[in-house]
Amino acid sequence: xxxxxxxxxxxxxxxxxxxxxxxxxxxxxxxxxxxxxxxxxxxxxxxxxxxxxxxxxxxxxxxxxxxxxxxxxxxxxxxxxxxxxxxxxxxxxxxxxxxxxxxxxxxxxxxxxxxxxxxxxxxxxxxxxxxxxxxxxxxxxxxxxxxxxxxxxxxxxxxxxxxxxxxxxxxxxxxxxxxxxxxxxxxxxxxxxxxxxxxxxxxxxxxx
Amino acid sequence: xxxxxxxxxxxxxxxxxxxxxxxxxxxxxxxxxxxxxxxxxxxxxxxxxxxxxxxxxxxxxxxxxxxxxxxxxxxxxxxxxxxxxxxxxxxxxxxxxxxxxxxxxxxxxxxxxxxxxxxxxxxxxxxxxxxxxxxxxxxxxxxxxxxxxxxxxxxxxxxxxxxxxxxxxxxxxxxxxxxxxxxxxxxxxxxxxxxxxxxxxxxxxxxxxxxxxxxxxxxxxxxxxxxxxxxxxxxxxxxxxxxxxxxxxxxxxxxxxxxxxxxxxxxxxxxxxxxxxxxxxxxxxxxxxxxxxxxxxxxxxxxxxxxxxxxxxxxxxxxxxxxxxxxxxxxxxxxxxxxxxxxxxxxxxxx
Numbered sequence: 001x002x003x004x005x006x007x008x009x010x011x012x013x014x015x016x017x018x019x020x021x022x023x024x025x026x027x028x029x030x031x032x033x034x035x036x037x038x039x040x041x042x043x044x045x046x047x048x049x050x051x052x053x054x055x056x057x058x059x060x061x062x063x064x065x066x067x068x069x070x071x072x073x074x075x076x077x078x079x080x081x082x083x084x085x086x087x088x089x090x091x092x093x094x095x096x097x098x099x100x101x102x103x104x105x106x107x108x109x110x111x112x113x114x115x116x117x118x119x120x121x122x123x124x125x126x127x128x129x130x131x132x133x134x135x136x137x138x139x140x141x142x143x144x145x146x147x148x149x150x151x152x153x154x155x156x157x158x159x160x161x162x163x164x165x166x167x168x169x170x171x172x173x174x175x176x177x178x179x180x181x182x183x184x185x186x187x188x189x190x191x192x193x194x195x196x197x198x199x200x201x202x203x204x205x206x207x208x
Numbered sequence: 209x210x211x212x213x214x215x216x217x218x219x220x221x222x223x224x225x226x227x228x229x230x231x232x233x234x235x236x237x238x239x240x241x242x243x244x245x246x247x248x249x250x251x252x253x254x255x256x257x258x259x260x261x262x263x264x265x266x267x268x269x270x271x272x273x274x275x276x277x278x279x280x281x282x283x284x285x286x287x288x289x290x291x292x293x294x295x296x297x298x299x300x301x302x303x304x305x306x307x308x309x310x311x312x313x314x315x316x317x318x319x320x321x322x323x324x325x326x327x328x329x330x331x332x333x334x335x336x337x338x339x340x341x342x343x344x345x346x347x348x349x350x351x352x353x354x355x356x357x358x359x360x361x362x363x364x365x366x367x368x369x370x371x372x373x374x375x376x377x378x379x380x381x382x383x384x385x386x387x388x389x390x391x392x393x394x395x396x397x398x399x400x401x402x403x404x405x406x407x408x409x410x411x412x413x414x415x416x417x418x419x420x421x422x423x424x425x426x427x428x429x430x431x432x433x434x435x436x437x438x439x440x441x442x443x444x445x446x447x448x449x450x451x452x453x454x455x456x457x458x459x460x461x462x463x464x465x466x467x468x469x470x471x472x473x474x475x476x477x478x479x480x481x482x483x484x485x486x487x488x489x490x491x492x493x494x495x496x497x498x499x500x501x502x503x504x505x506x507x508x509x510x511x512x513x514x515x516x517x518x519x520x521x522x523x524x525x526x527x528x529x530x531x532x533x534x535x536x537x538x539x540x541x542x543x544x545x546x547x548x549x550x551x552x553x554x555x556x557x558x559x
Contacts, residue, residue: 067546071539072495072556074277076334080313083320084384115435121388122444123424124313127431127494 006181008188016185020178027170034163036099041156048149055142058135065128065135072128081129084119089140101159103152108144112137218296219518225294226526232258233533236559242540243550250541251276259283259537276541278333280534285310285338287530295523298407302520305402306527310339312367312391314346315358319375320384322355341365355379370394393446396421400448412519415512421449423505426472427498429460433468434494451475465489480504495556502558506532532558 006012069078087110094105115122118133234257242250254276255263262279270278288307295303314335321331328350337343352358359375362368374387399417403410425445432441438461445456455475462468466489473485484504488497506528513521536557543553 067542067548068495068556071542071546071548071553072535074281074535074538074542075274076277076281076336079334080317080320083317083324083326087382115432115437116385116444117383119383119385121316121385121392122428122431123392123446124316124388127427127434127498130431130435131493131495 003181003184006184008185008192010189013182013185013189016178016182020175020182023170023175023178027167027175030163030167030170033099034160034167037101037156037160037163040098041153041160044149044153044156048146048153051142051146051149055139055146058139058142062132062135062139065132069128069132073126077125078129078132081120081125081133087113087117087119091144098152098156099159101155103155104148106144106148108141111140111144216518219299222295222299223518223522226291226522230522230526230529233529234537239536239540239557239559240554243554245544247273247541247544250537250544254279254537254541262286273541273545277538280538281336284530284534285336285343288338288527289342291523291527298409299520299523301407302402302409302413303523303527304340305399306524307339308366308398309392309395310336311341311365312339312388312395314339314341315349315362315367315371316384316388316391318346318349318358319355319378319387322352322358323379323382323384366398367391367394389444396446396448409519412512412516412521416509416521416524418449419505419508419512421446422451423501425449425451425456427501429456429468429472430488430497431494432460433465478504478508480507499556499558502532506558 066078073081089108089111091106091108094107095102096105097103113133115130118130120129238253242253245253251263251272259279262282263275266275266279266282288310292300292303292307314337317334318331321334331350332347335346337346341349349358349361352361355375356379359368359371362371370390371387374390378384378387396417400414403414403417428444429441432444440457441460442453442457445453447453451459459468459471462471469485469489473482476482476485481501481504484500488500491497491500506525509521509525509528513519513525536559539556540553543556
């Protein structure tokens with residue numbers, strides 16, 4: 001806001017003072033929100049690190065198991081067993097609120113199945129198929145958990161970024177400009193008052 | 209059913225041919241050598257053995273590890289079919305009965321594929337026509353549009369009544385697991401029924417069936433324990449072995465693993481199996497337990513075949529050993545491709 005556009009009136013001064021108070025209050029609240037979000041982010045970051053670690057571990061195990069299954073049963077046996085999958089895991093999304101940030105909550109059903117529920121017969125397959133299926137169920141669970149945590153982390157980061165931008169805008173632009181405008185109006189009003197006083201004194205001196 | 213009873217000369221001829229073929233199987237030393245070879249070296253080695261014609265034939269359609277695997281399966285199917293033509297009389301009948309398990313595997317795969325809408329070409333790649341249903345019959349099944357039509361086309365087959373009975377439930381639940389289990393149970397029941405019909409040599413075949421059923425049941429008990437299945441397992445057990453289904457159910461109810469192994473050992477008489485059960489005590493991975501039990505089964509079969517040199521057993525031993533030769537070569541190729549270390553791979557080979 002350029003100073004030349006400001007009307008140096010009392011009402012404008014009152015208006016600007018009100019805006020300064022509002023901005024300072026907003027600034028404090030946003031600063032608290034930013035700090036809160038950062039704290040929350042570090043909590044989620046730890047969870048994300050853990051879930052990423054678990055994901056990598058389970059991925060390695062699943063890959064090892066599929067290699068083993070193909071070694072023992074052959075790709076033909078593994079493919080034939082894979083055709084048995086009848087029940088595809090269902091994923092449902094809900095949301096929760098962390099300090100105003102809407103983050104997803106992912107719930108999955110039919111990921112982990114019992115030996116008897118996987119769709120293949122016990123008598124036509126071998127145990128390596130069980131172990132491979134179990135390893136992939138573990139992996140899928142880890143993927144779903146990591147997806148929830150990492151999406152939360154990403155949303156929190158976006159929100160921290162935008163809150164930080166708002167705090168900085170208030171701290172370094174809005175509030176200083178308003179303060180400057182307030183000082184300018186005050187100075188102009190004082191000046192006008194002095195001019196008025198001087199003018200009155202001049203008139204009074206001429207009349208006497 | 210075989211109506212003609214063949215004389216001892218044909219038995220001796222067939223069993224001797226089996227022994228000759230067995231001697232041509234890849235020996236243990238070659239497997240140990242292959243453990244140190246790279247994948248291209250293994251492919252070349254396989255290409256220089258009995259599998260050459262399949263490798264050459266499929267070379268244009270497949271490459272790398274898939275070429276090896278499909279060539280091995282085709283060779284297995286071809287070998288089984290040739291043995292079926294070679295063996296005489298009752299032996300043919302028993303061999304054909306034994307090979308019907310491949311029909312079950314193929315038919316269940318086709319049904320599952322049809323249910324999931326898999327293209328016939330893709331399905332064909334996973335079929336091994338080593339049973340009574342040859343390539344032509346399987347191709348005909350592949351052209352059918354739905355699982356119901358596939359089952360219709362199987363009218364007249366031994367297992368048709370079981371499939372017809374179980375298909376509605378499978379279609380309703382979307383799972384063919386129960387149907388598959390029932391098919392295998394009926395397969396074993398039929399083998400036992402064949403033996404009970406009094407065909408010559410049936411009592412020897414029965415010994416093999418019992419051994420096979422016992423091994424399968426013990427393996428499944430270990431699997432069910434690992435899967436924490438504590439419910440009624442009677443449906444999943446194959447009747448006809450030396451353990452009754454009730455006994456197996458009682459064994460599956462034992463909570464403690466050592467207690468379970470001890471209870472099993474009390475019921476087993478064969479020393480190799482007792483030793484294997486003792487060795488299993490320290491193992492956690494179920495597939496390692498399965499391999500250990502399979503080794504015992506093969507060992508027992510070989511002993512039995514020596515006791516009955518001119519019976520169905522030498523043929524079955526060859527069929528089983530051929531199956532494991534294919535499995536071993538596939539394991540070596542796949543294992544090398546996956547970068548599994550040689551020592552670990554050795555643990556999965558049935559030598």
